[in-house]
Each structure stands twice: as structure tokens, then as C-alpha cells.
Amino acid sequence: MPTSTETAPDQAQHTHKPVKELVSATVRFCGDSGDGMQLAGTQFTNTSALAGNDIATFPDFPAEIRAPRGTKAGVSGFQIHFASKEIFTPGDRVDALVAFNPAALVTNLVDLVAGGILVINKDAFDEKGIKQAGYEESPLEDGSLSAYQVFPVEVTRLTRLAVDGLGLGTKESDRCRNFYAMGLVFWLYDRSLEPTLRYIEAKFGKRPEIAEANRRALKAGYNYGETTEAFASQFRVNKAELSSGLYRNIMGNEATAYGLITAAKRSNCELFLGSYPITPASDILHELAKHKNFGVRTFQAEDEIAAVTSAIGASFGGAMAITTSSGPGIALKQEAIGLAVMTELPLLIINVQRGGPSTGLPTKTEQADLLQAICGRNGECPVPVIAARSPADCFDAVQEAWRIAVRFMTPVFLLTDGYIANGSEPWKVPDVKSLGTIEVRHPGPTANGDVFHPYARDERLARPWALPGTPGLMHRIGGLEKQDITGNVNYEPANHQHMVDLRAKKVANIALDIPPQAVDGPAKGKLLVLSWGGTYGACATAAREVQAKGGSVAHAHLRYLNPFPANLGELFKNYDKVLIPELNKGQLRLLIRGEYLVDAVGLNKVQGKPFSVYELVNKINELLA
Amino acid sequence: MSTDTSTSLPVLTANDFASDQEVRWCPGCGDYSILAQMKKVMPSLGVPREKMVFVSGIGCSSRFPYYMNTYGIHSIHGRAPAVATGLKSSRPDLMVWVITGDGDGLSIGGNHLMHAIRRNLDINIVLFNNRIYGLTKGQYSPTSPLGKVTKSTPMGAIDNPLHPLSIAIGCEGTFIARSIDTNIKHLGAMLKRAAEHRGTSFIEVYQNCNVFNDGAFDYATDRETKAETTIELEHGKPLIFGKNRDKGIRLNGMNPEIVELGKGISEDDLLFHDERAPEPSLAYLLSRMSHPEFPEPIGVFRAVDKPVYDDLLNAQIVDAKKAKGEGDLNKLFLSGDTWTVT
Numbered sequence: 005m006p007t008s009t010e011t012a013p014d015q016a017q018h019t020h021k022p023v024k025e026l027v028s029a030t031v032r033f034c035g036d037s038g039d040g041m042q043l044a045g046t047q048f049t050n051t052s053a054l055a056g057n058d059i060a061t062f063p064d065f066p067a068e069i070r071a072p073r074g075t076k077a078g079v080s081g082f083q084i085h086f087a088s089k090e091i092f093t094p095g096d097r098v099d100a101l102v103a104f105n106p107a108a109l110v111t112n113l114v115d116l117v118a119g120g121i122l123v124i125n126k127d128a129f130d131e132k133g134i135k136q137a138g139y140e141e142s143p144l145e146d147g148s149l150s151a152y153q154v155f156p157v158e159v160t161r162l163t164r165l166a167v168d169g170l171g172l173g174t175k176e177s178d179r180c181r182n183f184y185a186m187g188l189v190f191w192l193y194d195r196s197l198e199p200t201l202r203y204i205e206a207k208f209g210k211r212p213e214i215a216e217a218n219r220r221a222l223k224a225g226y227n228y229g230e231t232t233e234a235f236a237s238q239f240r241v242n243k244a245e246l247s248s249g250l251y252r253n254i255m256g257n258e259a260t261a262y263g264l265i266t267a268a269k270r271s272n273c274e275l276f277l278g279s280y281p282i283t284p285a286s287d288i289l290h291e292l293a294k295h296k297n298f299g300v301r302t303f304q305a306e307d308e309i310a311a312v313t314s315a316i317g318a319s320f321g322g323a324m325a326i327t328t329s330s331g332p333g334i335a336l337k338q339e340a341i342g343l344a345v346m347t348e349l350p351l352l353i354i355n356v357q358r359g360g361p362s363t364g365l366p367t368k369t370e371q372a373d374l375l376q377a378i379c380g381r382n383g384e385c386p387v388p389v390i391a392a393r394s395p396a397d398c399f400d401a402v403q404e405a406w407r408i409a410v411r412f413m414t415p416v417f418l419l420t421d422g423y424i425a426n427g428s429e430p431w432k433v434p435d436v437k438s439l440g441t442i443e444v445r446h447p448g449p450t451a452n453g454d455v456f457h458p459y460a461r462d463e464r465l466a467r468p469w470a471l472p473g474t475p476g477l478m479h480r481i482g483g484l485e486k487q488d489i490t491g492n493v494n495y496e497p498a499n500h501q502h503m504v505d506l507r508a509k510k511v512a513n514i515a516l517d518i519p520p521q522a523v524d525g526p527a528k529g530k531l532l533v534l535s536w537g538g539t540y541g542a543c544a545t546a547a548r549e550v551q552a553k554g555g556s557v558a559h560a561h562l563r564y565l566n567p568f569p570a571n572l573g574e575l576f577k578n579y580d581k582v583l584i585p586e587l588n589k590g591q592l593r594l595l596i597r598g599e600y601l602v603d604a605v606g607l608n609k610v611q612g613k614p615f616s617v618y619e620l621v622n623k624i625n626e627l628l629a
Numbered sequence: 630m631s632t633d634t635s636t637s638l639p640v641l642t643a644n645d646f647a648s649d650q651e652v653r654w655c656p657g658c659g660d661y662s663i664l665a666q667m668k669k670v671m672p673s674l675g676v677p678r679e680k681m682v683f684v685s686g687i688g689c690s691s692r693f694p695y696y697m698n699t700y701g702i703h704s705i706h707g708r709a710p711a712v713a714t715g716l717k718s719s720r721p722d723l724m725v726w727v728i729t730g731d732g733d734g735l736s737i738g739g740n741h742l743m744h745a746i747r748r749n750l751d752i753n754i755v756l757f758n759n760r761i762y763g764l765t766k767g768q769y770s771p772t773s774p775l776g777k778v779t780k781s782t783p784m785g786a787i788d789n790p791l792h793p794l795s796i797a798i799g800c801e802g803t804f805i806a807r808s809i810d811t812n813i814k815h816l817g818a819m820l821k822r823a824a825e826h827r828g829t830s831f832i833e834v835y836q837n838c839n840v841f842n843d844g845a846f847d848y849a850t851d852r853e854t855k856a857e858t859t860i861e862l863e864h865g866k867p868l869i870f871g872k873n874r875d876k877g878i879r880l881n882g883m884n885p886e887i888v889e890l891g892k893g894i895s896e897d898d899l900l901f902h903d904e905r906a907p908e909p910s911l912a913y914l915l916s917r918m919s920h921p922e923f924p925e926p927i928g929v930f931r932a933v934d935k936p937v938y939d940d941l942l943n944a945q946i947v948d949a950k951k952a953k954g955e956g957d958l959n960k961l962f963l964s965g966d967t968w969t970v971t
Contacts, residue, residue, distance in 0.1 A: 050966055053966070053968065054968050056968060056970065199966060243970075246970045248969075248970050248971050249969070250963075250967055250968075250969050251968050251970060252962070252965055252966065252967045252968075253965070253966070262961060265956070265958070265961065266958055269958060274719055276715060276718065278711075278715055295949075295956060295961065296945050296946050296948075296949035296950075297946075297949040297950045297953040297954065297955065297956045298956030298961075299946055299950075299956065300946075300956075301718055301946065303714065303942075305711065305714075305744075306740055306741065306743075306744040307740060309708060309711065310708070310711035310740070310741050310744070313705070313708040313711040313715070314711045314712065314714045314715030315715055316702075316712055316715065317684070317702070317711070317712035317713060317715030317716035317717075318715035318716060318718065318719040318720075319715075320682075320700075320702055320712075320716055321715070321716045321719050321720035321723065322719075322720070323715075323719040323720075325715070339705055339706075340704075340705060343704060343705050433962045433963065433967065434962070472680070472681075472682050472700035472716075472720065473679055473680055473720070473722060473723060474679055475677070476679070478648075478679060478698055478699055478700055479701075480648070480650075480683075480694050480697075480701035480702070480703065481701070481702055481703070482685075482695075482702060482704065483703065483704065484703065492650065493695065
């Protein structure tokens with residue numbers, strides 16, 4: 005059996021065809037859920053990252069585990085944008101589309117650029133497949149694809165040939181098809197097979213025949229590109245000029261989990277996660293459960309309410325307490341979040357937003373839970389809210405969320421979304437030593453006879469985090485209104501007013517503890533684009549594009565949604581107009597208008613999809629005109 | 630005492646466990662008796678006050694933590710078992726008590742109660758059962774009998790009542806007992822045994838709400854009738870009851886039946902209680918015996934040893950550290966492929 009690396013084609017030596025250099029390219033693999041499109045995309049991503057490109061990815065998969073094969077409901081896709089310059093989005097339009105069947109073609113073709121490369125698994129375009137996709141006749145024959153460079157490849161047949169003799173059944177042979185397609189695309193973009201060969205060895209090493217089949221399929225696909233007359237040229241995207249350092253590729257949920265483990269270490273707290281599985285948040289639970297050697301305790305609760313209340317119990321005991329969920333789960337947690345506000349315990353509530361309302365679009369993205377986070381509880385119940393802007397940024401956002409939670413003794417919402425949770429990008433690995441500590445204070449035992457006041461406050465209005473087990477600090481907390489300082493149950497009118505004001509003031513004070521809002525672009529001008537969360541990449545790219553053409557536009561991206569940065573109101577005065585693009589019906593806009601009386605314009609999209617850069621550029625230009 | 634680092638414990642009394650808060654249950658409420666027994670039992674456990682935490686949900690019973698001079702958290706409707714799960718999982722050094730009621734524990738919190746018991750976390754759950762909603766002023770509860778007329782059931786309740794112990798046994802609880810608020814000696818003994826059990830202990834306490842459901846358990850507390858209407862369970866002993874201890878419970882096939890001793894029936898023919906039976910079937914059978922057909926058992930229905938959730942959870946941490954070494958952030962960050970940009 006050949007070893008994995010020796011026979012791998014060396015891209016530089018074997019290439020006989022001309023190579024076209026590109027600044028960036030976007031490739032999408034799509035097929036049936038089960039065809040291995042996510043794996044193909046992930047491998048291509050890793051390889052591109054290792055080749056030094058800047059990358060951004062966007063997996064898009066159906067909510068059904070296995071919809072009937074060949075139907076539009078079952079199409080799964082993975083998009084990778086890779087570039088020799090800094091990029092912020094997985095790309096608007098696709099330069100090369102690999103479609104494994106007619107259903108995948110019909111649902112994805114709309115995003116392929118005119119003249120784009122279309123690799124099609126010809127074998128899947130039989131009568132049944134064509135009909136299932138809703139075509140009258142084969143799109144390969146009716147001329148409807150004439151605007152693209154179409155490469156029909158018999159992926160199924162050629163894969164079977166490649167693995168012939170290994171004793172695999174048809175089903176097992178066909179499972180290697182994604183490796184064949186990968187090989188072909190790797191050749192097309194002049195990528196090394198090495199990382200994927202290493203992956204095959206690590207993943208299938210214990211099943212040599214499967215490993216060998218995948219290796220053969222991968223190489224056969226690569227060689228097909230090299231030898232067939234079909235492809236006239238290869239493309240190359242050179243290394244990006246990223247700031248120097250050590251990088252790895254990271255997905256948003258993974259970065260969130262790493263961030264949590266790191267924040268626990270930095271604050272010297274034991275990590276406790278109470279969670280109930282829900283898409284697209286579950287991967288945070290899965291990732292954390294792998295790292296028990298960090299002292300991580302994960303509790304898969306019986307429901308969302310148990311998830312959050314168990315975290316509150318753990319927080320009372322001194323743990324770094326976290327609950328992770330998505331919108332519908334957060335809705336169930338809200339009463340308990342009110343309890344955390346009342347008991348003034350630190351707690352992280354992570355909402356990986358998805359399309360709503362109710363069960364909504366479980367695997368699609370939206371940022372429509374902002375008002376849920378800010379206003380979704382009974383009574384006057386302020387909770388700080390911050391949002392991550394990109395996959396790697398989830399790591400930093402967690403650090404900030406936990407810093408605020410323990411500094412101010414309050415639950416904190418961290419909003420991410422399905423788009424950044426499942427997307428990936430290069431992450432400059434932080435130097436662990438430079439991360440420093442997050443200060444946590446617990447009062448020590450009192451002298452005999454001293455009365456402990458659980459609701460006495462420090463200069464930031466935070467109450468003491470007194471831990472059970474500490475002699476002399478015995479106290480009782482709960483959801484009933486508490487008397488200032490003593491923490492005894494108290495229903496007096498003036499006390500309630502005072503405590504409501506106090507809790508509001510405490511959260512408002514966070515504005516003094518966070519950086520002022522920065523702006524990318526001119527400090528004064530015609531238009532300010534104000535964004536938050538996962539729309540960062542598209543907004544930043546669009547604003548820079550317009551700036552490059554001389555447009556008077558600046559971009560401000562909010563990390564802090566409650567409270568807003570102290571200088572935000574002043575910023576608005578420097579621009580004639582404010583545009584707030586959101587993947588909702590205008591939730592931030594409502595808050596900004598209410599708070600600052602600014603007549604902000606919205607750009608609102610609720611299609612389960614992120615913004616395209618061109619949508620934003622068009623709107624910006626319209627407002628500048 | 631705070632600076633005293635010696636391990637010897639100060640001698641405490643029931644009074645040391647009383648908080649400075651005024652107890653605000655209705656005069657004559659059965660809760661007072663349970664509170665008094667709890668305060669009395671606590672000093673005998675050899676656990677420092679600061680290591681004890683009382684967790685509750687919502688309801689009259691759930692005000693309990695405010696009245697104990699320990700740590701406490703009065704949480705939200707039905708969720709006390711979940712709060713306790715997070716606390717005990719991350720702080721195995723604490724002794725955690727959950728105080729709940731029939732509405733709180735069986736209705737809004739039924740889910741959490743069930744899962745806490747089946748996980749066998751090392752906590753103690755005391756469910757005050759008064760068969761009524763007291764705090765919300767008199768609606769029927771999951772344990773109210775069929776036909777119960779209340780504010781929300783003017784024509785009588787049409788829901789079949791739950792039997793708390795049947796549920797706890799169905800969840801394969803490892804310590805399950807029943808006591809009565811006015812039977813203070815028995816109640817104290819049950820609380821102590823619960824405290825000493827490793828794993829989840831679940832005690833149902835018949836508790837009188839003298840405002841909204843007065844006398845619900847008169848049959849079990851009345852001096853005149855209690856010998857005939859209750860039966861005290863003792864491990865290894867036959868099930869005998871009656872003023873003259875002349876009646877017993879015998880198994881007829883799968884069913885219990887009341888028999889009179891003498892007339893050819895001896896103690897040896899009776900059902901012998903085995904609280905350590907590995908299968909919960911016997912305990913379940915006992916939990917099905919209810920007034921007026923049968924005397925209602927009080928005492929320990931079941932007490933078995935099973936692996937404890939918080940032990941297992943914390944053992945996994947120890948094992949993971951042994952297998953993979955203490956968590957190292959650098960290693961974590963650099964797992965998978967990396968590349969350097971210069």
C-alpha cells in the first residue's frame with residue numbers, strides 16, 4: 005500500500021497548464037445532505053488557510069437530518085471565500101460551484117457569477133434526479149447553462165473506477181465521491197493535497213481500505229483536472245498579507261468554547277455549563293464536554309429552564325456559570341435570567357441566534373433576538389448585552405462578557421448567530437501569557453459577631469460574591485425584592501423604587517468601563533453605517549468599497565448593545581444620515597431612535613441569509629446620492 | 630469563630646440555625662413544625678452551618694430558606710432541584726437541601742424533580758404535601774383528591790391525583806420516605822436519615838394547611854384513628870398496625886390485603902419490609918397503599934446505595950486530567966493545523 009505523502013502530486017512540478025493568478029475566489033460545494041459537502045468544504049478551507057490565504061466560510065445545511073435524496077429540501081452546501089488580501093465575508097457570489105445533483109444545481113445556481121465554473125456530477129442527472137429538482141428536461145442539454153463554463157464530470161463512475169479492486173461495495177465506493185470532487189477542485193485552485201491526505205490517515209487509519217479508497221478518489225480527481233482536456237487553466241490565489249503571528253482556522257462555536265475555557269482560567273473559576281441541545285448552539289456544549297481536563301463541568305439538563313437555573317446554582321457556589329442556547333431556548337430561560345438579575349449573580353447567557361419566531365428556521369441565520377435579550381423579561385430587568393462580530397471574535401467577546409459579569413455582578417447576554425457560529429476564519433492564536441487575569445473577589449470569613457451585608461455595594465455598585473462554605477457570611481438570596489444593603493425581603497414602595505434605580509444605574513455604569521465607539525472611515529461625513537453582530541464583515545467590506553471610490557461614508561460596529569458606548573450619541577451628530585443594516589425588521593434602529601432621537605434609516609433582511617456586500621453597497625450609494 | 634481554623638466544630642443548638650427573619654407563615658401552619666424539626670436535627674449532623682445550603686422554589690414551603698441561618702437561595706417556581714443540581718455538581722463539599730411543596734415540586738417543577746431523583750445527586754429533597762395551593766390562595770394541587778372543591782374547581786377537581794412517592798420510586802430514587810408534620814419524633818428521625826443518605830433522598834411530609842385545606846390528613850394525625858390509618862415501616866419487620874397491633878398486611882399474589890392476626894394467621898405470614906430491596910417493586914407497592922382502603926405507610930420505603938451523580942461527574946474530571954494532563958491553553962489553541970505568518 006502506498007504511503008500517504010510520497011505519491012501525492014506536487015502542485016508545482018505536475019502542472020503543465022497555464023496558471024491564472026486571482027486576488028480572491030469563492031467556491032461552493034453543494035449536494036445532498038449525506039454527500040459529504042461539509043467535509044469537502046472544511047478540507048478545502050483548511051488547505052487554503054494553510055496556504056496562507058485569508059479565508060471566510062459559510063456552511064448552509066438543511067434542518068432535516070436526511071430529507072429524501074435528491075430533493076431540494078435536502079441540499080447541503082459549504083462556501084469558502086479565500087483571498088490574498090484581507091476579507092471579512094464568505095463572499096457574495098460564487099466563482100466555482102460544484103453541484104452533486106440537479107436539486108443542488110437548481111437551488112444554488114442563482115449565486116454563480118456569469119462565466120463562472122460549474123462542475124457537475126453528470127451521473128446524478130438521470131431522469132429521476134432531473135424531475136425531483138423540478139426541471140422539465142436536463143439543464144445539461146437545454147442550453148440553460150450557456151452563461152457558465154460547464155464541466156460535466158462522471159464523478160460517480162470515475163470514483164467507482166478509482167477505488168476498484170479494494171473490495172468495497174457500491175455504497176462505500178460512492179461515499180468517496182466527495183474526495184474525488186475535492187481532488188478536482190484542489191487541482192483547479194492549485195492546492196496541496198497534503199493536509200487532506202493527513203486528515204484521511206488520522207480519520208480512517210484504522211480502516212485501511214476506506215483510507216486507501218479516499219486517497220485514491222482524491223488523487224483521481226486531482227489527476228482528472230491535470231490530464232483531461234476539459235480544463236484549460238488552473239487558478240492561484242497567493243498568500244494574504246495578514247499581520248505576523250501564529251494562525252489556525254477556527255469556527256465561531258469553537259472559538260466561543262475556547263473563549264469560555266480561557267475566561268475560566270483567567271478568572272481562576274471552575275467552569276460550569278448548563279445547557280440543553282439546540283441548533284445552532286449545541287456545538288458549544290459538544291466542544292466543552294471534550295475538555296474536562298480543564299475542570300470543565302458540562303450538564304446536559306432536562307430542559308432549557310433547568311439549564312439556566314443549574315447555572316444559577318453553580319454561580320451561587322462560585323463557578324463561572326454559563327448557559328448556551330438559541331432563541332426559543334432563551335425564551336424559556338427568561339424568568340430565570342430575571343432571578344439572576346435580582347440575586348445579582350454573574351452568569352453568561354449565550355444566544356446563538358437563528359431564524360424565528362418559534363422554531364422558525366433552525367439552521368438559518370437571523371439577528372432578531374436583540375430585543376428579546378434587552379427587553380424579554382418581566383419588570384424592570386436590565387441585562388448587559390454584547391455581540392460577537394465574526395467567528396474568531398467570539399473568543400474575545402466571551403472574555404469581555406465574563407469580565408463585565410464578575411466586575412458588575414450581573415448576568416450578561418452574549419449574542420452570536422448561526423452564520424458566525426458555523427462559519428470559520430483564520431484566528432491569530434493569542435499568547436496565553438499576555439492574556440492576564442480577570443479579577444474575581446470573594447469576601448473572606450467575618451470576625452465573630454460581625455453582620456454580613458449581602459447587598460452592600462462597591463464603587464461600581466456590585467454586591468459581594470460571598471460563597472457558601474465561608475464562615476460567617478451565611479445569607480439568603482432569592483427572587484423577591486430585597487432591602488438595600490441587608491438583602492432581607494422587602495416590599496416597601498420606596499425601597500423597590502430605589503432598588504430598581506440601583507440595578508439600572510449599575511448596568512448603565514458599564515458604559516464608563518468599556519472603550520468609546522470607534523469609527524472606520526471619515527470622522528465627519530454624509531453617512532454613518534451602524535452595524536452589530538454577524539453583519540460586521542459585509543458592512544465593513546461595503547463601507548470600504550464605497551470609501552475607496554470616494555464616497556463619504558464611515559462605519560461603526562457596535563460590540564456593546566446594552567449599555568451603548570458613552571460617546572455614541574455624539575457620533576451621530578457628525579453625519580448627515582445613519583444607516584442601520586440588520587437581519588431583522590429594525591430592532592437596533594428602534595433602540596437607537598428611542599435613545600438618541602436619530603432618524604436612522606434601516607436596511608432589513610429576513611431571509612435566513614446574511615447580507616451580500618453588493619446589497620449594502622447599493623443602499624449606501626442610494627443614500628449618498 | 631471566624632479566625633479559628635481548628636477542625637473541631639462548635640457545639641450548636643437548634644437556635645443557632647434560626648435566622649434573624651420573622652417567620653411569616655399563618656398561625657397554626659404545619660410548616661412551623663417541620664422548621665422546628667429541621668433546626669433540631671441540623672446540630673446533630675456534624676456539618677458546619679456554612680456548609681449547608683437550602684434551596685427552594687415558590688410557595689409557602691419555599692420561604693423556608695429565609696428562616697434558616699445557613700446559606701440559602703429562594704429561586705423560582707419548581708426549579709429548586711435544578712438550582713441544587715448546578716450547585717451540588719460544582720460544590721460537592723456542600724450539604725444541599727431542597728424544600729418544595731406539592732404544587733411547586735409536582736406541578737410546575739415535576740420535570741426537574743423527576744430528573745434530580747433519577748440522577749441520584751447527593752441532595753435532600755423535602756416535599757411538603759398539603760394537597761392544596763396555599764400561597765396562591767386555595768386552588769387544587771396535583772395531589773388534591775378527585776372531586777376536591779376549590780376556587781378553581783367549584784364543581785370538583787376532575788384530575789387524577791399524583792402520588793409523590795410513586796413518582797419518586799418510579800424514578801428509582803435511592804432514599805424515599807414519608808412522615809407527618811405533627812409526628813415530630815418520626816419526622817426528625819426521617820430528616821436525619823435523609824441527611825445521612827448518600828444520593829438523592831426524597832421525603833414526603835404530610836403537612837396541614839389550616840387555612841385552605843384544614844384537616845386533609847386528620848385521618849393520619851388524629852389520636853383516635855392514626856393507629857388504624859397509618860402503618861410504620863421498619864426494615865426487616867412485618868407490616869403490623871392497629872391500636873392493639875392485631876392487624877397486618879399480607880401479599881395475596883401481587884396485591885396487598887389486610888389480615889387479622891391470630892385465627893391461623895401469624896406474623897410470619899405477613900409482608901416483611903425490606904427497604905434495601907434492589908428492585909423498587911416492593912416500595913412501589915407500598916406507595917400505592919392509601920387511605921381509606923389501607924393504612925398509609927410512614928417511614929423509609931427505600932434506602933439503597935447507587936452511584937451518585939456529583940461523584941461521577943467529578944470523577945470524570947479527575948480521570949480526564951489523569952488521561953490528558955491538566956488543561957493547557959497553549960495546547961488547546963494549537964490543536965489541529967496551524968501556520969505562521971512572518
